[in-house]
Amino acid sequence: MIRRPLHAWLAAIAAVLLPVVATAQEAPPLLHAMFSDHAVLQRDRPIRVYGEAPPGASVRVELAGRRVRARADGDGHWEATVPALRAGGPYELVATAGDRSQRVRDVLVGDVWLCSGQSNMELQVWRALDARAEIAGAGNDRIRLFTVPQVAAVAPRATFDQPVEWQPVSPESVREFSAACYFFARELQKHVDVPMGLVEAAWGGSRIQAWTSAPALRRLGRYDGELDVLDRYAVDPVGAVGAWGELWQAWWSGLEGIAADDRPWEGEGGGQWRDAPAQLGAWEHWGVPELADFNGMVWYLTTVELDAAQAAQEAVLELGPADEIDMTWVNGVGVGSTYGAGAGREYPLPAGLLRAGANTVSVNVLDTWRDGGLAGPASAHALRLADGTRIPLDRGWRYRVVPPDLGDPPRAPWQSAAGLSTLYNGMIAPIGRYGLRGALWYQGESNTFEHAFYGDLLRTLRSDWRERFGAGLPLLVVQLPNFGAPPTRPTESDWARMREAQRAVAAEDDATGLVVTIDIGDRYDIHPTNKQELARRLARNARHVVYGEAIPPSGPVPRSVARNGDAVVVEFGDASDGLVAYGADGPIGFELCGQTQDSCRYATASIRFDRVTLQAPGAHAATRVRYCWADSPVCTLFDGAGLPAGPFELPVPPMIDDDHAR
CATH class of the missing domain: 2.60.40 (Immunoglobulin-like)
Structure with missing residues (x-):
């Protein structure tokens, strides 16, 4: 063994620790995360540049030979405006405040597009037609990609809480990127020869309400109760869930045909209750003809026995995954509601809710697509007490099928993709007021059941985004494609009503385009893979609506x-x-x-x-x-x-x- 003097050991330790300490003490970036290497900035208009600095600090911004200054406000926010630039680059963007400086390299100036919506906008290049060849042949330094992390929030976020970056197009970067968005820019660049920056903010299964800010939704006057609950949820989630349970119960009790004493959140009252299979799981596989192809609501009910000492403890209700939305009560009090089939639920219970003896657990599960229900086995669901005891809910579940004609229940406003303002708060607000040329919107499948209100919702989203990104922001709306069995006689259709709402909103505004896709859907797959033809139509629409070309935008x-x-x-x-x-x-x-x-x-x-x-x-x-x-x-x-x-x-x-x- 080689012995070292004490001072040598201390020097060696310091050499390791000092960089760590220095890194930990490094000041945060001056520039917002949207301004990073390989970024694309919007051409031909003043460029907003923003970030964080010490309150009151003077910030100098340099770009392409232009220098401007800004001063951070009392919260440390600053914004500077760089005079407009023509398409070009690469440039360096430099922000300096005192002895701090941040340099962003390889910045291009061109056209920036926001691509948003649900799963058909999210659908990645690797899932599109001819994916292997598309990925292998991808390589375009003048198209840059930026993916917004999928985050839902109950209040607007100032920036991203995950690492983000701009990436030039390559086989590696394009594979997981939105196929519709990438193919659109590639097609548009054939006619508009400038750099393209693509910002993807999409979430499968999302409703339009989740992408719209709370103040904008309040102007509609339809969601005041839900938005009040959302405000409370930000500071008192347990109390807010209880209040939401009461709103949900009021919806149920107000349905035509529901008796006054029919309160399934408290126990078996009305309706026909039956024993659920011990293994639970998707109800389509229970062997019950009524449920073999059922999309709608099913109530689940069970009880759990506690002694006085157990009932006095703090507790969390554990549920396995529910496909796809649950609303859950314990002893008649709402304790949780979550959207999404992939993860289990953990709901903290209010103090004093549990009691010695029998405690009722009631779960309403709404499924709108394919398999539905509470995952099994029954032991996946339990009551977890503060002392670590886990009491499985395996004494047997009962279930009750809700007639589909009763309609769809309200969604808890804090739910990720099905809530109110949650994706605006977590995915649109963090972008800031970044300069855009336009926005692509491919969404609607998750709102077909409320097509009567979709027109107002789409107008509200359009005006909301224009308030954030600039008056007159062009919006290109993808009309829903064909999906499902072809008709043999004239029929009513929620999907058709949704398409009509999209058409009407686009027709009333010159800066809104409608892209018709009624012939390029897939009657067997809600996610048609021909995103190349969709992109060609989007690009054609943009050439007319955004760039003013004298061409028909989208067919007769x-x-x-x-x-x-x-x-x-x-x-x-x-x-x-x-x-x-x-x-x-x-x-x-x-x-x-x-x-x-x-x-x-x-x-x-x-x-x-x-x-x-x-x-x-x-x-x-x-x-x-x-x-x-x-x-x-x-x-x-x-x-x-x-x-x-x-x-x-x-x-x-x-x-x-x-x-x-x-």
Whole structure:
């Protein structure tokens, strides 16, 4: 063994420890996390640069030979505005405050796009068509990628709580990135030859309410109670959950057909209760015909016996995963609600809630897609006491199926993808007021059950994001594609109603584009993989809406409806190279309808120039014309450029009384 003098050992230890201490004491970055190596900044407009510094500090910002100053406010926030730059680079961005300095390298100036929505926007390149070749061939230093971490929050975040970075396109960086977003920029760059920066902020299964700020939602006047609970949840989560349980109970008790004494959160009251299988798990696999293909709500109920000493302790209710949303009560008091099938639940119980003897645990599970229910076995669910005792809830569960026609329950406002403002707070607010050229929005599947309100929600999101990122922010909306079984007769459709809401909102605003995808969905898969064609249509739409090119943005659009004797005539605009019908002499997919839901009839259609003439039995009495009206409609009207006419419903002018006209 080699012996060292004491001072040598101390010197060696110091050599190891001092860098660690220095690192721990390093000041935080001056620049916000959006400003990092390889960033893209928005061209042709003043560039907002922001970050954190000591309160009152003077901050100097340098970019492309331009120097500006800002002063940090009392909370340390600062923002400077660099004069507009044309597309170009690479540059260095430098921020200096006193003896502190931060240098960001390889910065480009071009067009920056926010790509947001749910799973079809999130769908990665490795899941898209021809993925192996797309990944292997990816390499473009002038397209940069930024992925916002998936974080839900009950209050707006000032920045990200996870490491983030800009990355040039490469096989490694593009693999997990949004296919729709990446392919869009690649296609657009063929026509707009500038660097592209892509900011992906998407979450599968998310509702539009989660992407909208709380102040914006309050302006709608529909969510005040839920938002009040959300405010309370930020400071008193246990109390807020109890208050939410009362709101949920009020919803249930207000349903038509629910008796006053039907309170399943307290025990078996109304309805038919049966024994659940001991292994629990997805109810589709229980062998119960009623549940073999059931999407909706099922109540679960069990009891747990405690002695006085156990009941006096603090406790946490453990539940295994629930697919996909649970609302849970203990002894009639709401204790938790979570969205997502992948993780278990842990709900702290309010003090004094438990009692000696029998305690009731009631769980309402809502499933909207594929398998649903509480995961098994029963031992996965338990009461965990403060002394470490774990009491499994394995005495047997009872269940009750809720008729689907009772509707969908309210969602707890703090839920990640199904809540209110949670993804705005955790994923949009942390971006700050970064300069954008526009936003792509692919969402709606999770809101089809509330299509009647979606138009107002989409308008609210649009104005909300414009308040943050700039007035007139262009928004390109992807209309929902076809999905599900094709119809054999005219039918009502939540998906069709959702598409109509999207169409109406886009039609009222010149800076909002609508991208029709009714022909590139997959009737067997809610996640169609042909994101390349989607991207081509998005890029075409952007060229018209954002860059002002004189090209039709997205296929034939209905301009007017008129009568011609017993026929109805629809005139179209925005058709490149005229109207064509695929696979038949005339297009199919048109319906003529009266006032009632069951009055629609398929119409025979013929094309002449830019008009489609419709004939059907009772056409003289039609008050509405519909096209492509089903979850997965068969419709064959296109233009010469191969772009489809999109779904719509429009009124038919009333018949003119000849005697009255004279």
